[in-house]
Amino acid sequence: MWRYIVRRILLQGIPVLLGFTFLLYLIITIAPGSPVTHLRGVPELDTSVIAQREAQLGLDQPFIVQYVKWLGRVVRLDLGLSFDSARRPVVTLIGERMPATIILSLSSIILGWGIGIPVGILSARYQYSIFDYVITFFAFVGISIPSFFFGLTLLYVFALKLNVLPAGGFFMAGEAHTFIGYVRYLLLPALTLGLGSIASVARYMRASLLEVLNEDYLRTARAKGLREKIVIYKHALRNALLPILTLMGFMLPSIFSGAVIVENIFTWPGLGSLAIQAVNERNYPVIMGINLMFAVLIFLGSIIADVSYAFADPRIRYE
Amino acid sequence: MEQISQSKKVWRRFRRSKLAVFGMAVLIFFVLLSIFAPFLTDYDPNRSNLRNRNLPPSREHLFGTDDMGRDVLARTIYGGRISLTVGLVSVGISLGIGVILGALAGFFGGMVDTVIMRIADVFYSFPFMILAITISAIFGPSIYNTMIILGVLSWPGPARLLRAEFLKLKHTDFSLAAATIGAGPARVMFRHILPNAVSPLLVSATLGVASAILSEAGLSFLGLGVPPPAPSWGNMLNRARPLHILATMPWMWLPPGIAIFVVVLSINFVGDGLRDALDPRQVMD
Numbered sequence: 001m002w003r004y005i006v007r008r009i010l011l012q013g014i015p016v017l018l019g020f021t022f023l024l025y026l027i028i029t030i031a032p033g034s035p036v037t038h039l040r041g042v043p044e045l046d047t048s049v050i051a052q053r054e055a056q057l058g059l060d061q062p063f064i065v066q067y068v069k070w071l072g073r074v075v076r077l078d079l080g081l082s083f084d085s086a087r088r089p090v091v092t093l094i095g096e097r098m099p100a101t102i103i104l105s106l107s108s109i110i111l112g113w114g115i116g117i118p119v120g121i122l123s124a125r126y127q128y129s130i131f132d133y134v135i136t137f138f139a140f141v142g143i144s145i146p147s148f149f150f151g152l153t154l155l156y157v158f159a160l161k162l163n164v165l166p167a168g169g170f171f172m173a174g175e176a177h178t179f180i181g182y183v184r185y186l187l188l189p190a191l192t193l194g195l196g197s198i199a200s201v202a203r204y205m206r207a208s209l210l211e212v213l214n215e216d217y218l219r220t221a222r223a224k225g226l227r228e229k230i231v232i233y234k235h236a237l238r239n240a241l242l243p244i245l246t247l248m249g250f251m252l253p254s255i256f257s258g259a260v261i262v263e264n265i266f267t268w269p270g271l272g273s274l275a276i277q278a279v280n281e282r283n284y285p286v287i288m289g290i291n292l293m294f295a296v297l298i299f300l301g302s303i304i305a306d307v308s309y310a311f312a313d314p315r316i317r318y319e
Numbered sequence: 320m321e322q323i324s325q326s327k328k329v330w331r332r333f334r335r336s337k338l339a340v341f342g343m344a345v346l347i348f349f350v351l352l353s354i355f356a357p358f359l360t361d362y363d364p365n366r367s368n369l370r371n372r373n374l375p376p377s378r379e380h381l382f383g384t385d386d387m388g389r390d391v392l393a394r395t396i397y398g399g400r401i402s403l404t405v406g407l408v409s410v411g412i413s414l415g416i417g418v419i420l421g422a423l424a425g426f427f428g429g430m431v432d433t434v435i436m437r438i439a440d441v442f443y444s445f446p447f448m449i450l451a452i453t454i455s456a457i458f459g460p461s462i463y464n465t466m467i468i469l470g471v472l473s474w475p476g477p478a479r480l481l482r483a484e485f486l487k488l489k490h491t492d493f494s495l496a497a498a499t500i501g502a503g504p505a506r507v508m509f510r511h512i513l514p515n516a517v518s519p520l521l522v523s524a525t526l527g528v529a530s531a532i533l534s535e536a537g538l539s540f541l542g543l544g545v546p547p548p549a550p551s552w553g554n555m556l557n558r559a560r561p562l563h564i565l566a567t568m569p570w571m572w573l574p575p576g577i578a579i580f581v582v583v584l585s586i587n588f589v590g591d592g593l594r595d596a597l598d599p600r601q602v603m604d
Contacts, residue, residue, distance in 0.1 A: 257448035
């Protein structure tokens, strides 16, 4: 198992990350215009000052030199300094924002799996019932409704009209960090981000269970007189859940994509909000750092999904 | 003759799904709205009228006006033009790239396949939205950049699909026969194999339009897609985000939001219906 993980990291992870960061750095640096003129709070500058600032930031060097230098720092876990006037380390900036994004993403994954799986099971068990049709329809709605429209609607109903939940943010200054507080701030963003996952997990779960229900070993289980509940929840479900595990790895990129928009709607202080600020300021080190961070998280997610698949399915062995 | 009866069969099976037919009808409605936009509203969607700001729906302005006095109905109709166009064009771009690279990878295999598919992995495994906002902010948001970004970032989907089809079809008798009678690789690939892979491609393209419309709206919502004053459903929602507008003037954000939702839902219904209708495992009748 460990050999498999190490091989995945060396043979797949590192090359993909190198290719990705190289391409991204290339795109960023060949773009027209200078980041110096985009930074916030910088007055109109004449060309000599711009050139001087660019030299300070190392932007006067050729692309490949910049990239190799950046890479050299990354190996030492240093993502450089932010371009803005405070010049704080990117690692610190990301460290401040990361917990909020992880909390948000994890809660929406828990919502997605926690609601999607039982709903999908019931939908498959009672295939072609009214319940099944309603669920199928709502699954379509869930994957079709834009997260920002759904989020704004939740905001409108629960924060602005009913006034029962905060309209965004994450703890006021001085507010005690209670569990109830977490739930109150988290509920609307997590639901907005999780809706798509609930819908797709339910759809996959339904399809997967229906496929398993046709297998011979289920006929055998029924033939030897097992009760229907045991047939479904013990024999069928265990096999039907396997493909759902791999789905986890596939869905992580779209969850992080969604987080960018959801954090923006609810002014959630995570990596997504930082990303939007950074791209608007053309803050290269921050942009590179965030992209790298997401890339690493997604890669780790796919490894965890594969490994848990191997644990769950004795037929799979990574050697 | 064979071709015609085949597509009739598909159509007959497609019609059986009520949701698919409903989706098709809604889509046709929105396409007609976009095409005949100038005849449907007397208002210029981009002309602001500061005396008519923030008006609630009335007889003159059925959906009210926005914070710059522009007619919301006109902007929603014209916004459909932009959203649908961006959706179609960007799927065209991703199909163009995806079909060529997927066909090459599946047909030639070996090194070509490895290189193309590794690049596809790189594109596939990163959060689309973060890359999209990065590239859009750096090259400057515009409707053309939006189409290009959405198209270029989503080619791995069709490429993977087509590669799988090519792997399946390249050893079939008809492609061997074509090669035996002297057809070159390009001819075998695009005249003989590609037509047989159209069905799955059609389904993926349909669903691709839905996700492209969602992505465009998302980018525009973040202010990094179609820039104002041109109306797009996403940037209309962006404009209505201040909490006082959200709370007291729902006519500004409900129409574009519902429009995106209904159109994407309809495309997904149609795509799903197409998938069932084109599935060769279904009994032909």
